[in-house]
């Protein structure tokens with residue numbers, strides 16, 4: 001085998017190995033959670049592992065709210081009677097914070113929540 005062929009074989013196996021590693025660390029799982037916004041809180045039981053794709057089904061039980069997740073640059077409005085679907089992949093461990101982004105009343109400034117990515 002020439003050096004060229006050996007090098008090519010090595011390069012190909014590195015590409016395959018790297019692709020395989022990424023495949024393993026990526027759970028590829030889609031996890032669905034309900035999130036209920038109300039004055040002045042978010043109710044949810046979100047739990048996630050790195051690589052998960054989260055599908056949040058966000059509803060409001062009273063007035064118009066918003067959900068802003070700065071770490072993932074997501075900001076959506078949540079209107080009563082409608083379901084806002086947010087889908088994103090979690091890529092970092094730790095706490096993910098979110099806050100209400102629509103002025104919804106006197107307690108709006110303190111309306112937020114968080115979940116943990118393991």
Ligand SMILES: [Cu+2]
Pocket residue numbers: 065066100101102103104105108109111
């Ligand atoms: Cu609000």
